[in-house]
Each structure stands twice: as C-alpha cells, then as structure tokens.
Amino acid sequence: MISTRGRYSVRVLLDLAEHRNGGYIPMKEVAARQEISLKYLERIMPLLTQAGLVEGVHGKGGGYRLCREPEDYSIGEILHITEGDMAPVACLECGAAPCHRAAFCKTLPMWKRYQELTDEYFHNISLWDLLQTEVQGDYVI
Secondary structure (H helix, E strand, O other): OOOHHHHHHHHHHHHHHHOOOOOOEOHHHHHHHHOOOHHHHHHHHHHHHHOOOEEEEOOOOOEEEEOOOHHHOEHHHHHHHHHOOOOOOHHHOOOOOOOOOHHHOOOHHHHHHHHHHHHHHHHOOEHHHHHOOOOOOOOOO
C-alpha cells in the first residue's frame, strides 16, 4: 500500500507543476490548495529537496519549485524516493535475507511479476501525464 507520504508527495509535486511560473511557490499556498497540513508538508519537502526533485528558498519570496520539467518526473521515481522499497512481500525487499523457501516457493514468481508490473506502471506515468488528465467537478490536485 502506498502511504500518505507517497500520495502527498505526488500531489505536492503535481501542484508545483501546475502552478509553476519560474518562481518559488510558498508551501502555505500548496498546503491550502491541497488541504494538507503545512506541518506535514514541512516534513516531506526536505526529502524531496535532498533527492533533487525540488529546490527551495527560505524567507520573503521563498518557497519551492521543480528542478526539472514535469515530463521528466515519473510517478515511480517519486514513490520510490518517498516510500522506499515497494516490494509486495518481505522476501523481495531490498536487503532482505535470502528466504530458505525461495527455491521451491510457488508464489515467488507471482510476487516478482506483480512488483515488475507495478514498477513499470508507475515509471511510465509522468507528472505531465497527470497534468493532462481531465477531471469532472470539484477536485483537489
């Protein structure tokens, strides 16, 4: 399951993409538009900054902006940065000890394929793709 941190990170980056104008966007504005606690966003933004997804400036006129064009951000990249390992089962987690049942596990190929499909799916969707999505009615991006 994808956590709140992963979902909110996608929403924040999508909001920055939608409202980009070359300047820095205050997190207070993003928090209000997204209906996300500013305190929670302040915990997410350092992670996104350290990963090189956004750059930030403090003080008057400060805020955050994307480091790249929206089409250069895959949702898979964002989720892997914020969620870490998205393995569906413990034995496929990065750094997991070898499972003594792996050689005769009938379900392992299924879990491996599920992980491959999930990774492929999210890595083939960009922020740009999401910006192009038409939504009916009131929504919060």
